[in-house]
Every structure is written in structure tokens, then in C-alpha cells.
Amino acid sequence: xxxQGRVVCNSDIQSEEEMDLRRGPWTVEEDLxxxxxxxxxxxxxxxxxxxxxxxxxxxKSCRLRWLNYLRPDxxxxxxxxxxxxxILELHSRWGNRWSKIAQHLPGRTDNEIKNYWRTRVxxxxxxxxxxxxxxxxxxxxRYLWMPRLVxxxxxxxxxxxxxxxxxxxxHHHHTTTTTNxxxxxxxxxxIVPPPPAVHAPxxxxxNSSTAASSDxxxxxxxxxxxxxxxxxxxxxxxxxNQDYYQVNQVxxxxxxxxxxxxxxRGSDFQAVEQINQWFDAGDTSDYLWNAEDIxxxxxxxxxx
DNA sequence: AATGCCCCCAACCGCGGTGGT
DNA sequence: CACCACCGCGGTTGGGGGCAT
Numbered sequence: 001x002x003x004q005g006r007v008v009c010n011s012d013i014q015s016e017e018e019m020d021l022r023r024g025p026w027t028v029e030e031d032l033x034x035x036x037x038x039x040x041x042x043x044x045x046x047x048x049x050x051x052x053x054x055x056x057x058x059x060k061s062c063r064l065r066w067l068n069y070l071r072p073d074x075x076x077x078x079x080x081x082x083x084x085x086x087i088l089e090l091h092s093r094w095g096n097r098w099s100k101i102a103q104h105l106p107g108r109t110d111n112e113i114k115n116y117w118r119t120r121v122x123x124x125x126x127x128x129x130x131x132x133x134x135x136x137x138x139x140x141x142r143y144l145w146m147p148r149l150v151x152x153x154x155x156x157x158x159x160x161x162x163x164x165x166x167x168x169x170x171h172h173h174h175t176t177t178t179t180n181x182x183x184x185x186x187x188x189x190x191i192v193p194p195p196p197a198v199h200a201p202x203x204x205x206x207n208s209s210t211a212a213s214s215d216x217x218x219x220x221x222x223x224x225x226x227x228x229x230x231x232x233x234x235x236x237x238x239x240x241n242q243d244y245y246q247v248n249q250v251x252x253x254x255x256x257x258x259x260x261x262x263x264x265r266g267s268d269f270q271a272v273e274q275i276n277q278w279f280d281a282g283d284t285s286d287y288l289w290n291a292e293d294i295x296x297x298x299x300x301x302x303x304x
Numbered sequence: 305a306a307t308g309c310c311c312c313c314a315a316c317c318g319c320g321g322t323g324g325t
Numbered sequence: 326c327a328c329c330a331c332c333g334c335g336g337t338t339g340g341g342g343g344c345a346t
Contacts, residue, residue, distance in 0.1 A: 025314075025340090047331070059331075064315065067333095076313095099334060110334075115313055123311090 022056045026065055030055060034062055035070055068109045075107035079116055081156065085149045087113055088121070088141055 022030075037053035043066060046059030055062060068074065079087075083105055090101040098110035098117075105113065121141075125132040128140065 023316075045331085060317095060333095061315075063332080068314075096335065111314075114335075119312055 020056065021058055021061075023061070026069075030057070031065070031070060034066060038066060038070075068111050073107050074109060076112060079108075079112075081149055081153045083108065084116075085146060085153065087116060088146050088149070091117065091121075092138065092142060 026034075033053055033055055037049065037055075041049070041052075043049070043063075046063040048059075050057050050059045050062045053062075057065075069076075086105055087101060090104060094100055096114075096117075098114045102108050102110040102113050122132050125137050128137065130137045130140075
């Protein structure tokens with residue numbers, strides 16, 4: 001029942017059942033194959049794409065790999081304070097609607113946000129010994145955590161106000177990105193897969209030389225929103241896919257990391273103290289956004 | 305140095321929705 | 326209408342790396 005009316009490419013003889021499909025981590029070769037194929041043919045129709053590209057993967061797996069990892073404008077790691085704030089806010093509004101939340105964080109995938117939530121936020125709920133869904137924890141977030149984030153963002157903005165990165169501006173309309181179609185299909189400057197200076201997942205500063213040339217790949221992300229534009233205008237955020245296009249791994253900022261020892265639960269005062277410690281724990285990551293930006297963000301909240 | 309433990313995140317799974325035949 | 330293939334979402338997991346012992 002395999003060779004029916006569906007689009008079959010010439011060399012496609014085997015049925016999927018007898019074809020052993022690979023699972024687990026992707027190899028560099030697979031990545032390059034997938035990137036090349038999408039650069040030349042565009043994305044979508046994942047099952048046939050997988051077959052035609054010669055990948056022994058399910059369409060599902062290919063789609064996931066592309067959307068969450070290989071896509072040139074995907075951003076991974078280094079969740080900024082602003083993004084943290086957005087995530088907290090939107091999650092308090094919508095709950096676990098990860099993809100909906102992700103639409104408001106350009107370049108972030110639902111997977112990434114979900115992971116962030118589980119690893120960072122839920123962790124702290126656990127440390128506070130309360131349920132993430134409890135009113136107690138939600139209040140803690142809303143009245144302690146988020147305001148503290150705003151403070152920090154503002155502080156960072158004024159501190160580094162004159163310095164570098166904050167030179168952009170919104171011309172805000174509204175910020176929903178929606179599917180950000182990177183259709184490579186239309187005879188676009190295809191992604192020449194970067195010189196496999198990509199050894200292992202471990203990379204070093206040497207790679208950043210290839211990173212610098214990442215722009216020359218022509219992987220222009222047509223910013224689908226103003227927010228997107230801001231991110232890409234910012235040198236730090238202008239990371240095309242870090243493994244294949246660029247490397248910019250600083251250690252994970254994690255302003256939310258808690259000190260190892262922790263309080264005897266209960267008292268609000270201690271909770272405040274604790275949270276303050278989390279935030280005051282060194283965190284070099286964050287720059288961007290000035291007071292004006294914060295205002296904008298708050299307005300966005302009100303309009304969502 | 306070796307071992308154990310924990311954390312994180314990439315990738316998997318199941319499911320419900322959708323569109324085509 | 327039923328059936329089928331595919332898509333996208335949300336929940337879950339396992340393996341690798343890092344840290345502690």
C-alpha cells in the first residue's frame with residue numbers, strides 16, 4: 001500500500017515498512033542533507049521530503065529537526081530577561097500553550113520555551129516547595145518575580161544605556177510573528193551548507209571565524225515583525241543557527257539560578273530574600289531594552 | 305581517578321485536527 | 326460520508342555533560 005497516488009520520487013522503491021528508519025540524535029551529514037534539500041526545494045510535505053532527500057527519517061523527525069534546530073533564524077539558549085518576562089507573563093495568561101507563547105518570542109520554538117519553563121520555572125517552584133499551579137506560586141511570580149525582572153531589565157538598560165547595543169527602536173505595530181515563512185523555495189540564495197567546520201557538538205571560539213561569515217550565506221531572515229527586527233539588529237541576537245552558521249555560546253546566563261542552600265520554607269520574607277538572591281546572583285547576560293522598551297512591553301501585555 | 309547523581313535539552317510519542325480523495 | 330495521510334501541539338524521556346563525592 002505504499003506506491004499509491006502520492007508524490008513519489010524516482011529512486012523511491014522501498015516501502016517505509018521495510019525501510020529501517022533512523023531515530024535518535026541527528027548526525028552532521030543528516031543535518032546537511034536536510035538543509036541542502038530544504039534550501040533547494042523548500043520545506044513542507046515532510047514525509048515525501050524525507051524520502052526524496054534520501055533521509056532515513058520520518059517526516060515528523062525531519063520537520064522537528066528543521067523547525068527546532070536547523071532553521072536559520074532559530075534562536076537557542078541565552079534566554080534574555082525580556083524573554084523570561086514575556087514567558088512568565090504569557091504563561092500566566094495562557095497556561096501551557098507553548099506554541100502560542102512562542103509566536104511572541106521571535107526565533108524561539110515552543111520546545112525551547114517549554115524546556116525553559118520546566119527546567120527553570122518548575123525547578124524554583126519545587127525549591128519553594130509549592131506547586132507551579134498553586135496560587136501561592138503564581139502570586140510569587142506575579143508580585144515578586146516579574147516585577148523584579150522588570151527592575152533588572154530597567155537597571156540593565158540604564159546601566160548600559162549609552163553603551164552599544166541599545167541603538168535600535170521599535171516602530172511598533174503589533175508583534176505577532178506567525179509562521180515566519182522562510183520559504184527557500186523561490187529560487188532564493190540557497191543555504192550553502194556551511195563548511196563542515198562543525199565537528200562535534202562541542203565548539204570553540206575558533207569556529208567564530210566561520211561565524212563571522214555567516215551573513216554571506218545569504219540566509220536573510222526577512223523579519224516578520226518589528227520585534228524580530230530588533231533581535232536581528234542586535235549583534236548578540238543575530239545568531240543564525242549557532243552550530244552551522246555561527247557560534248556564540250556564552251555560558252547560560254540563568255539569572256534565575258538559585259544558590260545551592262535554601263531557606264526553610266514558608267515565610268514570605270524569606271521568599272523575597274531568596275528571589276532577590278536569585279536575581280542578584282551574577283548575571284552578565286543582559287543589556288538591551290531601555291525604559292521606553294519596558295513601557296512598550298507593558299503596553300503589549302495590556303493589548304494581548 | 306573513578307563513580308554516582310542531577311540537570312538539561314533534543315527528540316520522541318500520542319493525539320486531535322485538517323484537508324484531500 | 327468514510328478513510329487516509331499528514332501536520333502541529335503538548336507531554337514525556339533518555340542520554341550526555343557537568344558537578345559532587
